[in-house]
Amino acid sequence: MSENKIETLRWNNDHLEMIDQRILPTDFQYISYNSALTVADGIRSMVVRGAPAIGCAAAYGVALEALNLQDASVDKFSKGMEQAFKILLESRPTAINLFWAIDRMRSKMNENINLTSIEIANKLLTEAHEILNEDIEINRTMGTFGAELLEDGDCVLTHCNAGALATAGHGTALGVIRSAVEVGKNISVIADETRPFLQGARLTAWEMVQEGIPVSLISDNMSGHLMSNGEVDAIVVGTDRVASNGDVANKIGTYMVAVLAKRHNIPFYVACPLSTIDLSITSGSEIPIEERPIEEVTGYRDFQWAAKGISVRNPAFDVTPADLVTAIITEKGVVFSPNSEKIKRLFD
Numbered sequence: 001m002s003e004n005k006i007e008t009l010r011w012n013n014d015h016l017e018m019i020d021q022r023i024l025p026t027d028f029q030y031i032s033y034n035s036a037l038t039v040a041d042g043i044r045s046m047v048v049r050g051a052p053a054i055g056c057a058a059a060y061g062v063a064l065e066a067l068n069l070q071d072a073s074v075d076k077f078s079k080g081m082e083q084a085f086k087i088l089l090e091s092r093p094t095a096i097n098l099f100w101a102i103d104r105m106r107s108k109m110n111e112n113i114n115l116t117s118i119e120i121a122n123k124l125l126t127e128a129h130e131i132l133n134e135d136i137e138i139n140r141t142m143g144t145f146g147a148e149l150l151e152d153g154d155c156v157l158t159h160c161n162a163g164a165l166a167t168a169g170h171g172t173a174l175g176v177i178r179s180a181v182e183v184g185k186n187i188s189v190i191a192d193e194t195r196p197f198l199q200g201a202r203l204t205a206w207e208m209v210q211e212g213i214p215v216s217l218i219s220d221n222m223s224g225h226l227m228s229n230g231e232v233d234a235i236v237v238g239t240d241r242v243a244s245n246g247d248v249a250n251k252i253g254t255y256m257v258a259v260l261a262k263r264h265n266i267p268f269y270v271a272c273p274l275s276t277i278d279l280s281i282t283s284g285s286e287i288p289i290e291e292r293p294i295e296e297v298t299g300y301r302d303f304q305w306a307a308k309g310i311s312v313r314n315p316a317f318d319v320t321p322a323d324l325v326t327a328i329i330t331e332k333g334v335v336f337s338p339n340s341e342k343i344k345r346l347f348d
């Protein structure tokens with residue numbers, strides 16, 4: 001298997017290219033980006049999505065803006081960069097990786113503030129490359145830890161897409177599955193379709209088919225039935241933000257899966273890099289939950305099936321309390337029954 005079969009984002013000479021995840025799996029196409037503004041639009045419109053991938057995209061957005069401003073005066077450079085940070089910070093609210101990556105890019109800029117604009121821009125581009133490469137490496141490490149939790153022959157249910165497409169490569173939850181398969185375990189996957197944006201049906205199913213890992217697609221309301229039939233051995237999901245007490249925000253519907261998993265004594269694992277853990281908040285109730293356009297619920301693409309004028313709610317994420325989480329899989333190891341103390345220790 002090649003190291004990184006799916007290149008969710010890639011740098012091409014002087015611009016960023018990202019797979020347009022909105023049109024997968026029927027079409028496969030890269031879109032080019034050359035500024036913070038266009039990258040922010042790519043994040044907001046979900047050309048790129050998934051917490052770590054959003055972080056990588058934002059880092060390149062910062063670097064692109066610096067490259068565009070490399071001939072500007074010091075004053076213009078710093079004003080332009082502030083504007084870039086602001087636009088990117090506002091692109092999506094829930095995934096902490098966005099804020100983490102922008103903070104890291106800002107620190108890199110401040111460390112080098114006495115250099116020329118072009119030198120700063122080059123440092124920022126190098127940092128963006130590092131964030132991307134580190135993400136793949138971290139996912140592989142998490143995969144190795146997580147693979148040990150899965151038994152040969154396991155059927156693993158996953159929700160949303162926490163695969164290569166949600167990261168720089170390999171994936172978090174799907175990275176655990178890929179790594180288990182790489183070490184010779186027979187793993188099959190059940191992919192929740194993940195209403196309303198269908199990341200499971202469109203992206204997870206596609207990734208698993210590409211990889212030749214057996215996958216069955218189900219609609220979200222089928223998972224309880226399959227769990228009660230004993231057809232699910234483990235659940236592995238990703239996350240957009242983990243609070244310091246171990247509460248986990250992930251794609252809407254994850255909480256339902258976790259409650260059902262508890263009912264049926266099925267381990268519920270969450271795979272994420274440390275950059276997804278937000279130590280500044282004490283519990284999941286402080287995590288901002290994105291509300292997305294109503295059209296995602298009333299229909300799909302150009303087709304509307306719900307009555308015109310209907311009132312709609314579309315929260316894009318929910319919070320699973322820590323006590324429903326069997327373990328969090330990170331690049332520093334596996335944290336069983338997560339709580340504040342154990343999570344803090346990961347950062348020591």
Ligand code: MRU
Nearest residue numbers: 049050051162166172238239251
């Ligand atoms: O709205 P999305 O598609 O960006 O939501 C993505 C998820 O909820 C993923 O499960 C999460 O970001 C983890 S990705 C490794």
